[in-house]
Amino acid sequence: MRQEQSNQQGQDRQPRAGRDSGLHRGSAGLIPTAYQLQGWDQYGLDVLAGTINACRYTRLAVERHFRDLREAGERGLVFNIAHAQHVIDFIQKHCRQSKGQWAGQTIALQPWQQFWIAVTFGWRRVDGTRRFRTWYEEVARKNGKSTKLSGIGLYLFAADKEPGAEVYTAATKLEQAKITHAESEMMVRQSPGLRQLITSHNNKLFIAGTSNKYVPLGADAKTADGLNVHGAIVDELHAHPSRELWDVLDTARGARRNSLMCAITTAGFNQEGSICLEQRKYLIDILEGTTDDDSFGGVIYTLDAEDDWRDEQHWGKANPNLGVSVFIEELRDAARKAAQVPAALFNFLTKRLNVWTQQVEAWLNLDDWDKGSAVFDETTLHGRACFGALDLASTTDLTAWVLVFPPVGNDPNWYVLPRFFVPEENMQRREIKDRVPYAAWHRQGYIIATPGNVVDQELIRQQVLQDARDFDLQEVAYDEWNAAKLATELAADDVVMVKIPQNFQMLTAPTKHLEGLVLSGRIRHGGHPVLRWNAGNVVLLTDTNDNYRPNKKKSRDRIDGIVATVMALNRALFGEDDSSVYEQRGIRVI
Known part of the structure; x- marks a missing residue:
């Protein structure tokens, strides 16, 4: 009942999409008598009838x-079933899956995908554009999304019958655009029909005898001059740090009467002024009836504001492919972890x-961290194999040397x-700035004070040599x-030194390993207060592929000890086992 009341309140706020629209959920009366129902329409009818559990924004879009x-004819719009079917048939007949259990098979669009493709391409203006x-x-x-x-x-x-069609796969960096674009290249290679028509060269697709091209484009390209955009494919718009590339593509399609900019993205972390949030808000304004723009379309799959994220009956609202490419057990596993780890949430x-x-919470739960606080005598570790790491953040700041x-x-x-x-000499200043008891930690033996106002390397x-x-x-x-x-x-002292780049490739696995050790209670740190302070400060830097690592810029305070721990874990997990490595000594770069 609360859900229904909330939805009704939402409708009362919308002048066009709610009570004045004349729509009745689950009623065939909402379909104009002159319109012949198509297979894809059943999805939309099921959303409106409540048979498919959908969020408010999805229902508004439907x-x-x-x-x-019923009404758009008055505004010079028509729905062309043939146009819609042509796109669906092209994808299902000529495009093939390239990964996973369906690799090599023609794509079978799900009902929700067919519905929105039909909406995107079926609507035309009376002049045919x-x-x-x-x-x-x-x-x-x-x-x-990518498929x-x-x-x-x-x-x-x-197949859009646009002379000299220029289509671009757009991303913030060219290399990322190539990764996304590779899916289209693979589809061409796997399709007999497309292979006969399309040629590929240097990550670019061409059609012989035409000036059509389909290429990746990054915001870091040397120049974007001369673009004449018919299609722009933008994956994960939330990752774009600025509006620069979006605006370049948008302004470069002025000469095209049938151009389409298509952005499909997941949510992100709130970024003031981001191009993704701008487009999202604009769509919501249209759906809620506060803005009129017949040229802008879209749909949002998410939870409603009142939904409890832990209640799995709501998960399908954000995952229309639940049971197809998204599996409930996988979501349950992720939800269990989210309930324990702030960053995972x-x-x-x-x-x-x-x-x-807005990710401002710390990564590690200190209640879990404190389970490893039992004091141990470090002399019991003498002679035992270990891996170390140095994090010298600044010559005037805290420096960490950690053994794992x-x-x-x-x-x-x-x-x-x-x-x-x-x-x-900087201890008092750092104590005031960082608001932690450096002097007391020094007296207790948890911090070593080096003479002067810079760290004595x-x-x-x-x-290090003593250890x-x-x-x-x-x-x-x-x-x-x-x-x-x-x-x-x-290195000259015969210590094997390994340079670790501070990137996802080198730090994701050890970061996740440390997280697992904390959650499973298999880490022993003796309750060291400085390391605990560091652990409570860590905020993660993440990417769209579920890679993450400690983020010094976003973390609330010093995290040097945790960064050093993660680097040491990198060597513990991936260090060379070949004894010849230790015979060579010196500095290695990985």
Whole structure:
């Protein structure tokens, strides 16, 4: 009942899409008598009847289409069934899956996909030109976004009967655009019909005897001059840091009467002034009837504001492909993790339930972290194999030297032994700035104060060498920034130094491993207060492929000890086992 009341209140706020629209859910009376129902219409009717559980924005988009079937003729719009069917037939007959269990099979568009493709392409103006010049679609991950976009791009390029059609797969960087574009290239290679028509060269698609082309385009391209855009395929618009590329594509299609900019994205983290949120808000204004724009279309799949994200009956609202390419057990596993880890909750909400969030919470739950606080005597680790890491964030700030000890024998636990250094003359200033008791931690032996107002790297070097004598130190990871000189000196001291780039490739796996150790209670850090403070500060940097790593820029305060722990775990997980590596000594780059 609460759901129905909320929806009715939402309708009362909309002048066109609600009570004045004349639509009645589940009633065939909403279809004009002159319109012949098509197979794809059943999806829309099921949404309006409540047979398919959909969010308010999805229902409003469906209502807009059916309302326009009755009223849009007055505005010079017509719905052309043949145009809609032509696109659906092209994709299902000529485009093939390239990955997973369906690789090589022709694409079978799901009812919801057929419905929205029909809406996008079926609507025309009375002069025969395309109605929707911009289409914005928002849906959770793994709901076939890239496959659908690739099929649409190929249609615009090869089957839309546009002379000299220029179609672009757009991304913030050219390399990312190539990755998305590769799906279209694979479809061409796997389709006998498309292979006969289309040629591929250097990530670009062409049609012999025409000037048609379908190419990837990044915002980092040297120039965007001379573009004459018929189609722009924009995947994951939320990842675009600025509106620059969007505006370039938009202004480059002025000479085309049937151009289409098609953006399909998941939600993201709130970014003030982002182009994605701008397009999203514009669509919502149209759906709610506060703005009129017949050239802008779209649909949003997400949870309603009152929905409890933990209630799986709502998950289908953001995942229309639930049971096809999205599986309930996978969502349940992700939800269980989200209930325990703040960072996982943000990822689950944004990527799997398509809810826009503001990620300001810390990554690690300190209640879970504190389970590893049992004090241990570091002398019990003497002679044991370990991996170290140095994080020298600044010569005037906190520096971390961390040792990680993998499990041995019947003990399944990982031990973390941190050392922290801070310039003695800066300790009071750092205590005021960071609002933590540096002086007390120094007195208690948790921080080593180095003479002067900059970190004494020679003292750190001596500590590393002492630890190398006490423990079986295998490798030391370091970030080249601020540590190149110290790394060179330690390498000369016969310590194996490994430079670790601060990127997703090198840090995602150890970051996830640390997270797993904390959740499973298999980490032992002795309750070190400085490392605990660092752990509570960490905010993650994430990408669209569920990669993540500690983010110094977004984290609330110092996280040096955790960054060093993650780097040390990288070497513990992926360090060379070949003894010849240790015979060579020196600095290695990976």
